[in-house]
Amino acid sequence: xxxxxxxxxxxxxxxxxxxxxxxxxxxxxxxxxxxxxxxxxxxxxxxxxxxxxxxxxxxxxxxxxxxxxxxxxxxxxxxxxxxxxxxxxxxxxxxxxxxxxxxxxxxxxxxxxxxxxxxxxxxxxxxxxxxxxxxxxxxxxxxxxxxxxxxxxxxxxxxxxxxxxxxxxxxxxxxxxxxxxxxxxxxxxxxxxxxxxxxxxxxxxxxxxxxxxxxxxxxxxxxxxxxxxxxxxxxxxxxxxxxxxxxxxxxxxxxxxxxxxxxxxxxxxxxxxxxxxxxxxxxxxxxxxxxxxxxxxxxxxxxxxxxxxxxxxxxxxxxxxxxxxxxxxxxxxxxxxxxxxxxxxxxxxxxxxxxxxxxxxxx
Amino acid sequence: xxxxxxxxxxxxxxxxxxxxxxxxxxxxxxxxxxxxxxxxxxxxxxxxxxxxxxxxxxxxxxxxxxxxxxxxxxxxxxxxxxxxxxxxxxxxxxxxxxxxxxxxxxxxxxxxxxxxxxxxxxxxxxxxxxxxxxxxxxxxxxxxxxxxxxxxxxxxxxxxxxxxxxxxxxxxxxxxxxxxxxxxxxxxxxxxxxxxxxxxxxxxxxxxxxxxxxxxxxxxxxxxxxxxxxxxxxxxxxxxxxxxxxxxx
Numbered sequence: 001x002x003x004x005x006x007x008x009x010x011x012x013x014x015x016x017x018x019x020x021x022x023x024x025x026x027x028x029x030x031x032x033x034x035x036x037x038x039x040x041x042x043x044x045x046x047x048x049x050x051x052x053x054x055x056x057x058x059x060x061x062x063x064x065x066x067x068x069x070x071x072x073x074x075x076x077x078x079x080x081x082x083x084x085x086x087x088x089x090x091x092x093x094x095x096x097x098x099x100x101x102x103x104x105x106x107x108x109x110x111x112x113x114x115x116x117x118x119x120x121x122x123x124x125x126x127x128x129x130x131x132x133x134x135x136x137x138x139x140x141x142x143x144x145x146x147x148x149x150x151x152x153x154x155x156x157x158x159x160x161x162x163x164x165x166x167x168x169x170x171x172x173x174x175x176x177x178x179x180x181x182x183x184x185x186x187x188x189x190x191x192x193x194x195x196x197x198x199x200x201x202x203x204x205x206x207x208x209x210x211x212x213x214x215x216x217x218x219x220x221x222x223x224x225x226x227x228x229x230x231x232x233x234x235x236x237x238x239x240x241x242x243x244x245x246x247x248x249x250x251x252x253x254x255x256x257x258x259x260x261x262x263x264x265x266x267x268x269x270x271x272x273x274x275x276x277x278x279x280x281x282x283x284x285x286x287x288x289x290x291x292x293x294x295x296x297x298x299x300x301x302x303x304x305x306x307x308x309x310x311x312x313x314x315x316x317x318x319x320x321x322x323x324x325x326x327x328x329x330x331x332x333x334x335x336x337x338x339x340x341x342x343x344x345x346x347x348x349x350x351x352x353x354x355x356x357x358x359x360x361x362x363x
Numbered sequence: 364x365x366x367x368x369x370x371x372x373x374x375x376x377x378x379x380x381x382x383x384x385x386x387x388x389x390x391x392x393x394x395x396x397x398x399x400x401x402x403x404x405x406x407x408x409x410x411x412x413x414x415x416x417x418x419x420x421x422x423x424x425x426x427x428x429x430x431x432x433x434x435x436x437x438x439x440x441x442x443x444x445x446x447x448x449x450x451x452x453x454x455x456x457x458x459x460x461x462x463x464x465x466x467x468x469x470x471x472x473x474x475x476x477x478x479x480x481x482x483x484x485x486x487x488x489x490x491x492x493x494x495x496x497x498x499x500x501x502x503x504x505x506x507x508x509x510x511x512x513x514x515x516x517x518x519x520x521x522x523x524x525x526x527x528x529x530x531x532x533x534x535x536x537x538x539x540x541x542x543x544x545x546x547x548x549x550x551x552x553x554x555x556x557x558x559x560x561x562x563x564x565x566x567x568x569x570x571x572x573x574x575x576x577x578x579x580x581x582x583x584x585x586x587x588x589x590x591x592x593x594x595x596x597x598x599x600x601x602x603x604x605x606x607x608x609x610x611x612x
Contacts (some may be wrong), residue, residue, distance in 0.1 A: 021531065021547065049531045102501050103561060104536055105523040345499075 002054060002077075004047070005091040005159060006033060012159040013088070022048035026059075039063055039086025047077065047092075051260070056083055065217055093184070102194075103348050123168070123175045124218040125196065130209035131157050136336055137176055138216070144168040146206060152331065160207030170354055175213070177204065195351075197358055321340060371401040371480065374572040375582070376554045377427075378405035378519025381434065382412025382458065385606075386567040387421060389586035390557050399581070404587055405519040405554060406432025409462070409470070411454045411604055412558050413594035416513065419573070420468040431473040432486040432520070433495040438462060439470055446495070450592025450601045480574070482515035489516055496553060497521050498553065500574030501534050508534075508549050515550045517570070523562045524555030524570070524581055544577040552579055558591075565611035 005025075006014040016033050023032035028042040032079065035044075041061035048055055057074040066084035067075055071343060079084070079094040137144075137154040145152040149163040156165075166186050169176045178195035181266035185192035187205040200206075200211045223352035330352075337349035338361060350361040375394040380387050396400060404427050410414035411434070413522045422429055437443035437455040444452050460471075477484040477490045486494040488503060490510040498507050501522055523600070526537035530548040544550060555568025561570075566583040573580070592605035599605075 103499055103500060104504060104525050104527065105499070105521075276551075 002092060002094045004033065004083075004160070005093065006035065006089060007089045007091065007159075008037075016165075018047065018049075018054070022046055024059075025090070026061075033090075035085065035086060035088050037086055040088065041086075044085050045083070046085075052090070053077075056092075061085070121170065121173050121175075124203070124214050125154065125168075125211040126214070126217050127209060128203075129205075129212050130207075132209065135209075139168050139170070142170050156206065156209050158207040161209065165206055168198070174198070174358065175215075176355060197354065198264045328356070372573070372575050373399045374574065375399035375402045375569060376405065376484070376517045376552070376572065377402065377557050377569045378517075378554045379407040379432070379522055379556035379558060380404070380409075380412070380418050381407055381558035382409050382415040382418055383567075383586075383591050384412070384414035384417045384421070385587045385591040387418050388557045388568050389407075389584045390569050391421070391425075393582060393584045394569075395527070396569070399571055402427045403479070403484050403517065404429040405484055405525055405566065406430045406473070407434045407440055407519060407556075407611070410434030410451065411595075413598050414590065415458045415461065415468050416463050418558075423469050425487075426476050428479065428484070429473055430477055430484055430486050430492075434458075434584040435470050435473060439467070450604060453601065454599065454604070459492070465546055472528045478513065481513055482517065482572075483511055483513040483551065484517050486518060487520040489518065489585055495520065496552065499523075501527075501536075503533055504551055505529070507551055508609065514548065515544065515552070517552050517554055519554055519556065521553060522556035522560055523553060525551075525553045526566050526579065526581075527551040542579045544579065550579070553561060555581070559608065560611045561607075563611045565609055 002018045004016040005012060006016070012315065013035075014033065020032075024043065024046045024060055025031055025033045025035065025040075026042050026044040027035060027037065027040045031043070040060070041063070043059045044061040045056060045058050045065040048057070055074055056077050058073065063086055066069045066072065067077070067081055069082075077092045077094070079092070079221070081092045083092060109265065116256060125137045125139065127135045127137075142155065144154060144167060145164055146154040146156065146161075146166045146168065147164040148156060148158065148161045154165060162180070162184065164180055165184070166177055166179050169178065175194060175198045175287050175323060177186065177188065177193075179193065181194075184207055187193065188196050188198070190205075191201050198213045200214055204211045204213060234314045302337040332358070334349040334352045338346055338353070340346055340349070353359070353361045375390075375397070377390055384516075391402075397594065402425065404422060406429065408418050408422060408429065410432075412418070412528060415438075429450070433443060433446075434451070434455060437451075438459050444455060475485070476489070483489060485492050486495070488494070488498045488507050488510075489558060490496060496503070497520055498504055499565045504527045507518075526539070526542040528537060528542070528545065528548050528550050530545065532583050542550065544553070552569045552570060555562065557567045560566065560568050564583060565588060566585050569582045569584075570582045570584050582583060588608050592608055595605040595608075596602070
C-alpha cells in the first residue's frame with residue numbers, strides 16, 4: 001500500500017497508509033489527514049484511486065496544491081512525489097510491485113529445526129551511519145524484524161525506514177535478509193537486493209541507516225532438517241566446463257567447519273549436523289583439496305529422462321527418490337528444476353539453491 | 364462483500380483428491396462437523412491414488428459439483444498424457460484400466476469451470492483453464508485476476524494452498540489460516556490438495572467458506588496416511604507416490 005509521510009521542514013509530523021480509495025487532506029477535523037496549520041484550507045486536497053492510478057486533486061484551496069513544486073489541479077502521483085499543501089510537504093511512497101516471478105508459496109520457509117536445545121548461531125548488526133551510530137543489534141531469533149515501528153526487534157529511528165521494512169531470517173548457520181516490499185529498497189554492499197544471505201562484513205543500508213553484519217561466535221550450530229549445510233564459498237559461482245555454473249565451490253566450507261566443530265554431549269545424536277556423513281561425502285573425505293562437488297549432483301541421478309521437465313507435474317514433484325545418493329534431496333530437486341523450461345521456476349530454483357548452499361546459480 | 368448465497372451458509376471446497384479415499388472421507392467428515400451444507404470440487408478426482416472409482420462414487424452420490432482437472436482429462440484423452448511425467452502417466456493409465464463405465468461417464472460430463480454464488484471454481488489458472496497453467500507466482504496471480512469477473516475464485520492444481528487478494532491494484536498474500544472477504548477486493552483461493560498435499564504438511568487440505576461471516580478458513584485434517592500408502596504400494600511400482608503422502612511433498 002502506498003504511504004504518505006507528512007513533514008514540516010525536516011520533521012515528520014504524520015504518516016498515513018492509503019488503505020481506502022480516497023483520502024481528504026485539510027485543516028477541518030473531518031479530513032483523513034488533518035493538518036492544523038493556517039496555511040492549509042479546511043478542505044484542501046484529496047488523494048484518490050482511479051483506474052489503476054493514485055491521483056491528487058486540489059479542492060479549490062486558498063493557497064493551492066503543488067506536486068514537486070508545480071501548482072496542480074488534478075495529476076497522477078508517482079513514487080517519491082512531494083505534494084505541498086501550505087507549509088506542509090507530503091511525500092508519496094508507492095509500494096513497489098511485487099516481483100512477477102516471486103513464488104507465492106515458499107515451503108522451504110516451513111522447515112523445522114532439529115537440535116533446538118543447542119545454542120543457535122547469532123549475528124550482530126552495528127549501525128555505522130545514521131542517528132543510532134554505534135548501536136549494536138543482536139540477531140538471535142529465527143526472525144528479527146527491522147523497521148521504524150516500536151514493535152520491531154530492531155527499531156530504526158529513521159523516517160525513510162518503513163514501519164516494517166525488512167526481516168532477517170535464520171537459515172541454519174546463516175542469516176538471510178529480506179526486503180518486505182514496503183518502500184525504499186534495501187542495499188547490501190551498494191546493490192539493491194530483495195533478499196540475500198548475509199556474509200561477514202556486509203554493509204546493509206536501509207533508508208538513511210547503514211549497518212555492518214558480523215557473525216558472533218557460538219557453540220553447536222543447528223541445521224535445518226533435510227538441508228545440506230554448505231557454507232558460503234569465497235567465490236560465488238564457479239563456472240563449470242559446460243558453463244552452466246551448477247557446480248559448487250566448497251573450498252572454504254571445510255575451513256569453516258574446522259573453525260566451529262559441533263559440541264554435542266557424548267552419545268547424543270547430532271542429526272544432520274556438521275558431521276553429517278552426507279556432508280562429508282559431498283565435501284570429499286577430508287574436504288581439503290576438492291573444489292567441486294561430483295558432477296552427479298548437477299545431473300538427475302537416475303538418468304531416466306526426468307530432467308526434460310514436462311510442463312505439468314514434474315515441475316513441482318518433489319521426488320526425493322530421484323536424488324543422488326548422499327546428496328541432499330532438496331538440493332538435487334532444485335538443481336533439476338534449474339533445467340525447467342519455465343524461466344520463473346528456474347529463477348526460483350536458483351534462489352532456493354542459494355539459500356540452501358550459499359552459492360549463486362546461473363539460470 | 365455480499366454474494367448471492369442461495370440458501371447455503373457454509374461452503375466446503377475441495378480439490379486434487381487423486382483417488383485418495385481415506386483423505387476424502389476424513390475431509391467430508393470434518394465438513395459435516397463444521398456444518399458445511401454445500402461442497403464444490405476443483406478437479407483432479409483421480410490419478411496417483413488407489414481408489415478412483417470409490418472417490419468418484421462418493422462425489423457422485425453426494426452430487427458435489429466438480430470441475431475437470433488435468434488428471435481427470437488424461438484418463439479420458441491421450442493428448443493430455445503428453446505433458447505428464449512417467450509417474451503421473453503410469454498412474455493415469457492404471458486409472459484408465461480400472462475405471463468403471465459409470466465413473467468414466469461421470470468424468471466425461473465434468474465442466475471446465477463452475478460459476479456459483481458469485482464465485483468461480485476452476486482447476487488450474489482461470490486465464491485459460493484448458494491450458495492447465497499453475498498459479499505459483501505473483502505475476503501468475505495477477506494474470507489470473509485479470510481473467511476473472513467474479514470477486515472470488517477457487518482453484519487447486521499446485522497442491523499448495525494460499526489466499527491472495529487484489530485490491531486497488533495491489534496483490535496481497537494473506538499468510539493466515541482465515542481470510543476475511545473484503546469490499547472492492549478480488550480473492551484467489553488455492554484450496555490445496557485433499558489427497559496429495561505438497562506444502563510439507565501431510566494433512567488433507569480444503570477450505571470452508573462461511574457466507575454469513577464472509578470468511579474463508581483453511582481446513583487441514585489428519586487421515587489414515589498409512590492405509591492410503593499401503594493401497595498405493597499394492598497397485599504402483601512408484602514407491603515415491605506412497606512415501607510422499609507422509610511427507611506432504
